[in-house]
Amino acid sequence: FKTAEAAALRERLRCVKHxxxxxxxxxxxxxxxxxxxxxxxLAADESKQVALLDIDICGPSIPKMMGLEGEQVHQxxxxxxxxxxxxxLGVMSVGFLLGSPDDAVIWRGPKKNxxxxxxxxxxxxxEIDYLIIDTPPGTSDEHLSIVQYLGASHVDGAVIIxxxxxxxxxxxxxxxxxxHKVKLPIIxxxxxxxxxxCPKCKNESQIFPPTTGGAEKMCQNLNVSLLGKVPLDPQIGxxxxxxxxxxxxAPESPATSSYRNIIQRIQEYCDQHTQEExxx
Numbered sequence: 293f294k295t296a297e298a299a300a301l302r303e304r305l306r307c308v309k310h311x312x313x314x315x316x317x318x319x320x321x322x323x324x325x326x327x328x329x330x331x332x333x334l335a336a337d338e339s340k341q342v343a344l345l346d347i348d349i350c351g352p353s354i355p356k357m358m359g360l361e362g363e364q365v366h367q368x369x370x371x372x373x374x375x376x377x378x379x380x381l382g383v384m385s386v387g388f389l390l391g392s393p394d395d396a397v398i399w400r401g402p403k404k405n406x407x408x409x410x411x412x413x414x415x416x417x418x419e420i421d422y423l424i425i426d427t428p429p430g431t432s433d434e435h436l437s438i439v440q441y442l443g444a445s446h447v448d449g450a451v452i453i454x455x456x457x458x459x460x461x462x463x464x465x466x467x468x469x470x471x472h473k474v475k476l477p478i479i480x481x482x483x484x485x486x487x488x489x490c491p492k493c494k495n496e497s498q499i500f501p502p503t504t505g506g507a508e509k510m511c512q513n514l515n516v517s518l519l520g521k522v523p524l525d526p527q528i529g530x531x532x533x534x535x536x537x538x539x540x541x542a543p544e545s546p547a548t549s550s551y552r553n554i555i556q557r558i559q560e561y562c563d564q565h566t567q568e569e570x571x572x
Contacts, residue, residue, distance in 0.1 A: 305445035307419045310562040313450040317463030319429035322484040327426035328357040332537040333555040335381040340421040346385035348428040349404045355387035359535025371416035401433040431470040439474045448565045449477035455485045456502035480517035483507035488524040520554040
């Protein structure tokens with residue numbers, strides 16, 4: 293990793309106030325959904341500029357979720373221009389570089405790392421308050437690269453996504469361990485798909501039974517914060533498929549109030565982080 297490259301990255305990332313990584317050891321637990329909703333939630337404040345970077349190279353679902361399928365990336369003198377959902381919400385994904393959403397990206401590690409570096413160095417976001425990075429599942433190439441490249445600037449921390457069952461928590465514990473090893477601060481854990489309330493009879497069912505106490509117990513054992521639990525709501529999947537913001541599509545849903553509380557906690561964490569840096 294060359295000094296000149298680190299300097300170029302630092303220069304580009306100097307305009308970014310807060311960086312939040314969305315991680316999980318497990319696939320299919322709702323990282324991209326959470327990243328998309330977090331971006332929409334933060335961008336609801338029009339005075340804030342929000343950027344959403346999708347580094348899931350093999351499974352880029354952000355373009356569809358943000359209603360941007362078929363968009364292309366444009367290059368200008370100052371770098372790649374993000375694709376904008378709103379004036380204050382820009383998105384970048386490998387999905388914008390593919391001929392068709394069905395194209396497979398069949399790349400080895402070094403090529404993926406090269407693209408991640410390019411995304412961080414060449415995308416011209418302008419001044420941004422929040423950069424949210426949606427990652428693939430696991431603790432491998434892409435995760436090591438993003439942590440290493442961002443080491444040139446600063447990361448506020450990671451939000452870790454899980455579902456309640458032990459099978460998911462097992463992989464998520466590995467992700468928490470990864471964060472400790474690479475000295476990545478953990479903002480907290482979100483438990484997705486946490487129960488389902490039947491819209492007709494209002495009974496709650498556990499679709500993924502928390503046989504070992506769910507995320508709450510894991511967070512107590514590992515001494516990390518539980519940011520909140522988001523219940524299952526079929527509208528979440530519908531909104532994602534239609535590329536619309538679940539928060540504005542279902543403002544009355546219990547899931548929406550969970551998301552809003554979680555987003556507020558992430559904002560508070562980032563603000564506190566800024567205060568601490570000023571003191572240092």
